[in-house]
Amino acid sequence: MSTSTESSIRTAMQSPHIPAPRFRYSPCVRIGFNYQVSGMVALDPASGKLETGGPGAETTRILSNLQLALPDYGLSLDELLIARIYTTRMDAFSEINAAWETIFNDGLVPPARTSVGVSALPLGASVEIEFSFVKSSVSV
Template identity: 70%
Template sequence: MTNNHRLCIQSAAIPAPRFHYSPCVQIGSLVQVSGMIALDPLTGQLVSGGVGAETACILANLQRALADYKVSLNDLLIARIFTTRFEAFAEINAAWEAVFSGDLNPPARTSVGVSALPLGASVEIEFTFVQS
């Protein structure tokens, strides 16, 4: 694959996008995952339970799609977290630390408070990977 060739990747392991966009795009060794909200993989509906539950669902969905995206958590360069509930960020951190603990080095991370997210979600996370 040349560096200027763009590959759009879908994963059957997670809910399909509800709008017209590519959930994952690869150019060369760079793999960009579009912002994910907490959609239940069985129903496609937004999960309930607050920001911690939403974050855990997003991270679980990401892990389900990693094989299709041909990356691993060790390839994760940066995650960008958007939340409408910044005052509850400790719950986001708890779900994050449940995944990025032990010998797994966490990626760089940016966190931004926003006024609204798609489908009434409280958390959205986008991910950038570099294949090793």
């Protein structure tokens, strides 16, 4: 079950199935039909440590963590509008794509996607992904 904090029009949501934020931010924010999931790095839910194994393994962990949290947010991958991928390893982008394609295969329409090369990411990660969702209806 997720926990949420509401302000006037914005609801902050959390999932007990993924590591809690280490800094002050909301893992997911809902405004109306729009949901924004904060950038996720590849933290293991059990240990809270960064996944090892490079960009492919990190991407797999991020997508796995997203799937763990989605039921708590009341979302599904079918409602994913866009993903923004940040990586310090554009030279290994094929590993990121391979992990991505295990989830977004022929059976699921992939979202729009932006990929950006950066010089550094939080906690020494090589991949961070943020996600934007839109629901067709909102239940409160």
